[in-house]
Amino acid sequence: MPGKHRILLFLTLLLLGITAGGVALKSNDLPASEAPQATSKPRSTAPAEPASALPAPSARKAMESAREWVPGMKYRYTLSSSQEVNFTSSQPGAETPPGLRFHLRGEWSVGVVSVDGEQVHARIQLVPSTAEVNLNGESRLAPEVRRTFEAGLAQPFFITLHRSGAVQFVHFEQGTDILVQGLLRATVAATQHVLSGAPQETWRTEEQDTTGLYSAQYTRKGPAHFEKTKLAYSHLATPDGLQPLNAGPRVSISALASFELGTDFWAESLQGREHLEVDSGPSMFTVVSSLQVSLTLKERSRDRTLIGSFLDRYSELTTLPLASYQGEGQDPKVELRQILAGKNFDALVKELRSLPADEKQSETARSQALQQLRALFLLEPGQALLVHDTLRAGMDPLAASPLLGALSSASTPEAVQALSSIVRDESLAGPVRMDATSALGMASTPTDEGVAALRELSHDANPELADTATLGLGSASMMMNDSRPRDAESLVHELDSAYRSSSSPEQQALMLRALGNTRHPSALPTLQSALSSTSPEVRTAAVEALRNMPAPSADQLLASVLLQDPTAEVRQTAVFASSFRPLAPLLPVLSQALRMDSSDLVRREIITLAGDQFRAVPEARSLLEWSSQNDPSPGLRRTALTFLSSRTH
Numbered sequence: 001m002p003g004k005h006r007i008l009l010f011l012t013l014l015l016l017g018i019t020a021g022g023v024a025l026k027s028n029d030l031p032a033s034e035a036p037q038a039t040s041k042p043r044s045t046a047p048a049e050p051a052s053a054l055p056a057p058s059a060r061k062a063m064e065s066a067r068e069w070v071p072g073m074k075y076r077y078t079l080s081s082s083q084e085v086n087f088t089s090s091q092p093g094a095e096t097p098p099g100l101r102f103h104l105r106g107e108w109s110v111g112v113v114s115v116d117g118e119q120v121h122a123r124i125q126l127v128p129s130t131a132e133v134n135l136n137g138e139s140r141l142a143p144e145v146r147r148t149f150e151a152g153l154a155q156p157f158f159i160t161l162h163r164s165g166a167v168q169f170v171h172f173e174q175g176t177d178i179l180v181q182g183l184l185r186a187t188v189a190a191t192q193h194v195l196s197g198a199p200q201e202t203w204r205t206e207e208q209d210t211t212g213l214y215s216a217q218y219t220r221k222g223p224a225h226f227e228k229t230k231l232a233y234s235h236l237a238t239p240d241g242l243q244p245l246n247a248g249p250r251v252s253i254s255a256l257a258s259f260e261l262g263t264d265f266w267a268e269s270l271q272g273r274e275h276l277e278v279d280s281g282p283s284m285f286t287v288v289s290s291l292q293v294s295l296t297l298k299e300r301s302r303d304r305t306l307i308g309s310f311l312d313r314y315s316e317l318t319t320l321p322l323a324s325y326q327g328e329g330q331d332p333k334v335e336l337r338q339i340l341a342g343k344n345f346d347a348l349v350k351e352l353r354s355l356p357a358d359e360k361q362s363e364t365a366r367s368q369a370l371q372q373l374r375a376l377f378l379l380e381p382g383q384a385l386l387v388h389d390t391l392r393a394g395m396d397p398l399a400a401s402p403l404l405g406a407l408s409s410a411s412t413p414e415a416v417q418a419l420s421s422i423v424r425d426e427s428l429a430g431p432v433r434m435d436a437t438s439a440l441g442m443a444s445t446p447t448d449e450g451v452a453a454l455r456e457l458s459h460d461a462n463p464e465l466a467d468t469a470t471l472g473l474g475s476a477s478m479m480m481n482d483s484r485p486r487d488a489e490s491l492v493h494e495l496d497s498a499y500r501s502s503s504s505p506e507q508q509a510l511m512l513r514a515l516g517n518t519r520h521p522s523a524l525p526t527l528q529s530a531l532s533s534t535s536p537e538v539r540t541a542a543v544e545a546l547r548n549m550p551a552p553s554a555d556q557l558l559a560s561v562l563l564q565d566p567t568a569e570v571r572q573t574a575v576f577a578s579s580f581r582p583l584a585p586l587l588p589v590l591s592q593a594l595r596m597d598s599s600d601l602v603r604r605e606i607i608t609l610a611g612d613q614f615r616a617v618p619e620a621r622s623l624l625e626w627s628s629q630n631d632p633s634p635g636l637r638r639t640a641l642t643f644l645s646s647r648t649h
Contacts, residue, residue, distance in 0.1 A: 066197050067165060067265035069115045072612075074303045075266055079108035079126065080294040081187055087285045096285060098135055102183060104153070105130035108191075108295065111306040118163045118363030121310040125156040126184065152180035158310050158317065162364055165194045166207055169371060171310070171317040185210045189322060190272050190293045193218075193228060193259060196360070204231075208323035211276065212236040212245070214253070224262070230255035230274065237323045239334060241341045249280040262297075270295040302612040304579040315411065315444030315479075319371065336375040345383050348373055349390055352399040366402045373406030377415050384415040388422050397431040404432070408439035416443050420453040423469075434465055441472020446479050451491070467510055470495075474517025481520065492520045499526060508533070509541035516545025524553050531557065536567045543570060547577035551585065559589040568599035575605040583609070583617045591623055600633050607636060611643030 081104045087096040106128035113121040131150050158171040167188055172181055189209035195218065202219045213235040219227050230253050235242040245251060255274030259267045271294050278287045320335045348369055355362045377384045387403050395403075404422070407415040419440040423433055437457055440450055454476060457469035477491035492515065499511035512530055515523040527549070530542035543561055546554045558581075561574040571593070578586050594606045607627050614620035627640035 067163070067195065069112050069120050069163060071112050071114055071307050072302050072304050074109055074111040074301050074306065076298045076301070077108045077110070077295040078106075078298055079187070080105050081190070081292070083183075083186065083289065083291045086288045088288060089285055101132070101134040103130060103132040103134075104128055104183065104187070107298070108187070111303055113158065113306050113310045114308070115163075118360045119367045120161045120163055122159050122161065123156055123306055123309055124159060124184070124188065126153050126187070128153050149177070149180065152177045153184065155180075157184060158313070159188060159322075160367070161192075162194075162367075163360070164196045164205075165192055166205070167192050167322045168208070168367065169319055169321055171314070171319050173313075174316060174318050176318070182210065185322060186291070187293065190257075190274070190291060191267070191270060191295055193226070193257070193261075193267060193270075195265065199226060199261070199265075206234075208321065210237065210323065211251075212323050213242055221258075224260050224268075226259055226261065228255075228257040228259070228272075235323070237321075237325045237338075239325050239338075241338045242321075242323055249278050252277040252279075266297070266300075267295060268297045299615065301615055303616070304609075304612060311442075314409065319374075321371075333379060336379050339375040340372050340379065343372055343376075345373075345376060345386055348376070349403075352402060353395065355396075355399055362398075366398070370402035370405045370409070373402060374409045377406055377410035377412060381410075381412040381414040384410065384412065384418045387418045388425070391422060391428055391432060392425070395432075397429055397435065400432050401435055404436050404439045408443050411444040413445075413447055416440070416445070416447045416450040419443065420447075420449045423453050423457055430462070430465075434468060437465060437468045437472060441469070441475045442479075443476070444479055445483070446476040451476055451487075470498075470510055470514050471517055474514035477518040477520060481518075488518070488520060489522055492518050492522050496523065496526050499530075505533075505535040505537045508535070508538050512538065512541040512545050516541075516548065519548045519550075521550050521553075524549060524557075528557055531561060531565075536570055539565060539567070539570045540573050543573045543577050547580040551581070555581065555585050558586065562589050562593045563596075568597075568601055571597065571599065571602045572605050575602060575609055579609050579612070583613050583620060587617070587619055587623070591626070594623055594627060595630075600636065603627070603631060603633070603636055604639065607631075607640050607643070611640070614643070 081102075083102045084099065085101075086099040089096050104126070106126055109125045109127075111123045113123050115121075128150055131146070131153055133149070155173055155176060157173065157176070159167050160169040160171070161167050170181075170185055170188065172184075186209075192207065194205045194207055194216070195203065199218070199220060202217065205216050205218070207214060207216055212233050214233045215231045217229050217231055219229070221227055233245050233251050233253065236245055236249075236251070237243075253274065253276050255272070255276075257270060257272035259270040259272075262268050273292045274290070276289045276291075278289075280286075318332070318335065319339070321339055324335065324338045351365060352369055355365055384407055387407060390403070391400055404419070407419050419436055422428065422436040423440055425433070428436075437454070440454060443450060451473070454469045454472045458466050458473060460466045460469065473491055474495060477488045477495075480488040480491070495511055495514050495518070499508055499515065502508045502511055508530070512527065515526060523545070527542045527545050530538055533539050533542075539561075543558070546558055558574050558578055562571055562578075565571050565574070575590070575593075578590065590606050590609070594603055597603055597606075607624065610620040610623040610627075614624060621644070624640045624644050628637055628644060631637045631640065
């Protein structure tokens with residue numbers, strides 16, 4: 001890397017380490033003539049059906065409910081963000097690093113992926129139209145570097161929030177550039193607003209950003225107009241996790257965000273600015289950062305491909321708290337230690353055994369415990385083997401769930417071994433075994449022991465447990481497709497044989513859904529034959545299984561069902577399955593079905609799908625235009641017209 005580019009990268013990381021990622025300047029990071037001193041290190045602390053794509057009613061109306069989190073809803077904003085960093089010194093003649101400036105413009109999309117109690121997962125994507133990086137006022141990115149940088153910014157990523165809107169974790173694709181991560185994390189932090197229930201005249205919160213943990217105050221300035229002020233930081237993000245801000249550096253913050261809310265409590269506009277100074281003492285640099293960000297809502301829409309997308313990608317993602325330090329070439333274990341925040345297994349189990357009585361606080365605590373236990377099991381794999389005895393000692397299923405989820409997420413050999421022993425233990429409560437079976441089926445790196453445990457349970461006397469294990473075998477096959485293709489295909493054949501030997505429609509439907517979970521091409525012939533079954537239940541299961549199967553064969557089978565199956569519910573399921581696939585190849589057959597299908601249910605499903613997708617797939621608009629004028633049902637004509645005429649504020 002040329003010298004100037006190396007300096008730019010280092011100083012950018014310096015920005016993220018001080019003003020957007022905590023205070024962590026160390027003497028060995030710079031030549032001796034430039035290096036500041038390290039900061040102090042105090043003790044560590046620690047698918048629903050989507051709503052309509054109609055615009056939200058005027059936010060000027062009375063606000064009496066809570067923020068809406070509807071899986072499949074997507075909010076598209078125009079974004080403008082600028083951040084400047086400068087360095088000053090109190091020592092006369094001291095040489096300081098050059099100033100840095102970042103400027104981003106583009107489209108910022110936030111899509112709700114899933115809602116689990118008080119925890120929400122969302123997918124975010126920036127489509128940049130401008131991405132500038134300047135050093136002392138000059139752009140220092142070569143064309144090929146700029147292209148890579150912009151491609152990284154445009155890569156979708158995920159966040160985990162509390163239902164109040166407080167961002168807890170960010171999840172990036174493995175290998176995402178650290179500069180890209182820092183800029184996207186800073187944008188997420190600057191655009192969050194937090195409230196529990198309906199907004200009052202004023203309220204206070206504790207929130208994270210890329211610098212640390214701070215308190216904030218919100219004030220109503222009008223019926224839908226609010227202001228957020230950052231009051232003070234209590235903790236800073238460091239390589240050792242969140243650290244109390246006691247005798248460490250002086251942090252001065254002046255930050256104000258002004259925003260308008262719709263009645264769904266999503267921001268329709270936001271203007272934010274902040275000024276941050278970090279002063280670590282007279283012998284060190286003072287870092288001065290200013291940030292301005294603007295969001296304007298372009299549209300609300302529905303995107304069913306959001307649903308389940310976090311779970312599909314989770315095993316390939318890198319997770320870290322929003323308030324965490326990042327450095328160049330950082331060891332992944334550093335991120336895990338930041339998440340763990342110095343806790344051990346006994347401490348985490350103790351927290352789970354004493355969950356708050358308040359439902360919202362309990363959900364937040366369980367979510368945090370899951371992430372911290374996952375970090376522990378990855379850092380110290382042997383700790384996973386302690387879970388079984390802990391559960392045998394007795395634990396409420398609600399408190400046990402994070403332990404099991406963390407084992408599945410970590411998916412080390414020890415974690416899978418622990419799950420395999422837990423699911424076989426008949427002395428454990430039924431809900432715990434059920435949860436463990438589901439977790440075992442979703443482990444990202446299945447082992448022979450784990451597959452054997454699922455196979456045993458698929459014949460269990462408890463039908464619910466047996467069904468869960470059977471579906472888990474299909475998921476295990478999918479997880480092994482890349483690393484163990486022969487074993488993956490062997491499981492497909494095993495499930496296929498079980499389908500062919502089943503006599504009841506219920507059991508056949510279960511096997512078809514398990515085959516669908518494999519996502520393996522060799523399952524397609526069996527699914528195709530099942531579409532000729534005399535049982536609508538079997539045909540429906542086969543259609544559901546097609547939704548994640550490879551194209552073009554699956555598209556062709558869905559097309560034949562849409563036009564030929566005699567049962568409306570099966571045809572309706574085919575439209576549902578189409579919503580999980582690229583829409584353009586299916587538009588001709590959907591258009592034909594829209595014109596010829598006698599079922600209002602099927603036509604409504606097609607109109608809804610076109611309404612969800614026509615902004616992303618403009619060709620789908622023609623389906624809405626035809627329906628708005630020609631559908632035999634007046635109600636469906638109105639529905640199509642509503643999609644066409646919908647506008648955002």
